Amino acid sequence: MTSKELREYLLPRAAEREPGFRHELDTISQRGLQVIAAVLLGVPLFEGAISLTVLPRAWAALSWVWEPILLALLGGAILLVLGLPGGQRHARLLGVGSGALTGAILIWTTLLTARIDEQVVHTIPGKLAVVMLVGVAAVPMRPLQALGLGLSFGLSHQLLIAGAFGLGIMPSAPWETIHLIFIAMLALLATALTAVVYAQRHASYLAHRAAVKASEELCQVQSRVLLAENAAALGRVAAAISHEFNSPIGSLMSGVETLTGMAQRLNDAGPAERQRLLELQSDLCRTIRESARRLQQMVGRIQRFTNLERAEILAADLNQLLSDSAALMEPELRENVRLDLQLQPVPPVVCRPEQMSAVFSSLLSNAIRAVNGDGKIGVSTARIGDQVEVRIEDDGRGMSPEELAQIFTPGFKVEAGRVAAGNWSLFSSRQIVHEHGGEIEIESASGKGTLVRVRLPFGAQQPAALSA
Numbered sequence: 001m002t003s004k005e006l007r008e009y010l011l012p013r014a015a016e017r018e019p020g021f022r023h024e025l026d027t028i029s030q031r032g033l034q035v036i037a038a039v040l041l042g043v044p045l046f047e048g049a050i051s052l053t054v055l056p057r058a059w060a061a062l063s064w065v066w067e068p069i070l071l072a073l074l075g076g077a078i079l080l081v082l083g084l085p086g087g088q089r090h091a092r093l094l095g096v097g098s099g100a101l102t103g104a105i106l107i108w109t110t111l112l113t114a115r116i117d118e119q120v121v122h123t124i125p126g127k128l129a130v131v132m133l134v135g136v137a138a139v140p141m142r143p144l145q146a147l148g149l150g151l152s153f154g155l156s157h158q159l160l161i162a163g164a165f166g167l168g169i170m171p172s173a174p175w176e177t178i179h180l181i182f183i184a185m186l187a188l189l190a191t192a193l194t195a196v197v198y199a200q201r202h203a204s205y206l207a208h209r210a211a212v213k214a215s216e217e218l219c220q221v222q223s224r225v226l227l228a229e230n231a232a233a234l235g236r237v238a239a240a241i242s243h244e245f246n247s248p249i250g251s252l253m254s255g256v257e258t259l260t261g262m263a264q265r266l267n268d269a270g271p272a273e274r275q276r277l278l279e280l281q282s283d284l285c286r287t288i289r290e291s292a293r294r295l296q297q298m299v300g301r302i303q304r305f306t307n308l309e310r311a312e313i314l315a316a317d318l319n320q321l322l323s324d325s326a327a328l329m330e331p332e333l334r335e336n337v338r339l340d341l342q343l344q345p346v347p348p349v350v351c352r353p354e355q356m357s358a359v360f361s362s363l364l365s366n367a368i369r370a371v372n373g374d375g376k377i378g379v380s381t382a383r384i385g386d387q388v389e390v391r392i393e394d395d396g397r398g399m400s401p402e403e404l405a406q407i408f409t410p411g412f413k414v415e416a417g418r419v420a421a422g423n424w425s426l427f428s429s430r431q432i433v434h435e436h437g438g439e440i441e442i443e444s445a446s447g448k449g450t451l452v453r454v455r456l457p458f459g460a461q462q463p464a465a466l467s468a
Contacts, residue, residue, distance in 0.1 A: 010143045010195060015202045024205060025140045029091035032138030033078055036098070039134075040075030067109035074101055095139035100152035102131050107156055111164045121175060125182045128153050132190045140201055146194035150187020154180060245298065248291035255288040298327075315348040316356065318388055318456070319381055325360040326379060329368060337371050339364075342380040346388045347458045355432045356456075362425040363392050363452050370396030370450060387438075387455045395449040404444050 015021055078098050081087040087094060106127045114121045132153070136146060161176060262277055262284075326339055333339055349356075367377045371394050378393045399407065408430050426442075433440045438456040 021205050029139050037075040037078040040071045070105045096145050099135040099149050103153045104156040107160050143191050143195040147191040154183045248294040251291040255284045316353040319343040321357045329364045336374045338376045340378045346383050349456050349458045359429040367394040390454040393451045398446045398448045399444040400446050
């Protein structure tokens with residue numbers, strides 16, 4: 001490892017400058033401190049039970065009682081400070097400080113208990129090791145913070161032993177040097193361990209962020225693929241749709257021309273003729289309004305069909321979305337193919353209507369292409385428990401088990417000597433349905449048609465991301 005890499009391990013300044021990573025560390029620190037505080041608050045009960053059964057002589061001494069009391073007070077103080085705004089922002093420093101205080105409490109109370117049993121002083125290294133390991137595991141310290149915690153143990157050890165000598169509690173301490181060597185090794189080991197854990201946490205954070213970014217980009221690509229396929233479908237039905245537009249446009253033009261000529265005749269008409277012309281004028285106005293309404297409806301359907309990139313979340317009527325999609329696909333139907341809608345009343349579903357319209361249009365387009373000769377495509381809806389089920393069934397050519405097994409796997413295939421995308425629309429449709437908390441299932445057999453079921457939740461069962 002180079003000196004630069006070693007400095008980055010011990011002084012991770014770049015990682016600390018990332019707001020998202022620091023927020024994650026603060027969140028982990030707060031949770032870790034809450035667990036530590038709960039443990040410290042439970043120490044009096046645990047140590048009381050152990051003392052009464054294992055060390056009754058030590059429990060009789062007032063010095064033994066101070067350890068659980070002080071640790072419990074420290075646990076309560078940690079929870080109190082965490083409740084303050086500043087405490088949450090500096091959770092890691094609070095963790096280092098509480099660890100140093102815990103070490104000092106354990107050293108001092110152990111020295112007090114040594115007046116009864118000198119052997120207990122040998123438990124100090126073990127207690128400090130437990131505190132250090134718990135701190136490193138629960139609080140994501142920086143390496144130098146772990147080193148500082150270890151050094152605080154050594155400083156407390158020397159100062160408190162000196163105080164014990166001064167008070168006459170400890171006549172001698174031949175084990176002092178051994179303890180210091182152990183604490184120094186513990187500090188270095190904890191620093192190295194913290195550096196490795198910190199680097200792993202940062203690497204995991206970067207990997208998670210990259211995965212989220214890749215997922216967002218994949219969703220955008222899927223939306224564009226589905227939009228492109230829908231645009232291609234619109235191109236296929238453009239000629240047929242033009243006929244649908246020509247009819248109301250012709251009525252509009254004829255009505256306007258008739259009204260223009262009628263306005264001139266009204267000036268010279270007699271009472272009887274004038275009444276007849278006014279009635280005719282009223283009928284023409286009704287025809288014009290109806291033609292305008294039809295044009296507006298068709299334009300709205302096309303907009304809902306193509307506006308996939310809108311992220312608007314609404315409570316939508318799936319029956320209306322299916323009716324719009326079926327109306328747009330109808331010009332693509334051959335004369336011998338019948339589209340049958342059996343739409344039952346269903347609850348509204350909170351969704352992105354443009355995306356769900358694209359899914360239904362894609363499934364209908366696949367069904368239309370699958371029908372051979374005379375055929376029928378059935379579209380139905382029903383409420384099943386806390387879900388709305390949409391069924392699209394055709395009696396077309398169906399699929400073999402091998403094709404069905406790969407139906408949601410995107411890829412490329414050769415058709416008429418040209419490379420074309422395969423299954424991308426179904427892959428994208430399934431992703432959109434899953435994002436809405438639903439499921440899509442396909443049943444098919446060669447020569448027996450295909451059944452597609454789309455189930456979407458409504459009400460309280462909907463994903464939180466769409467309910468917000």
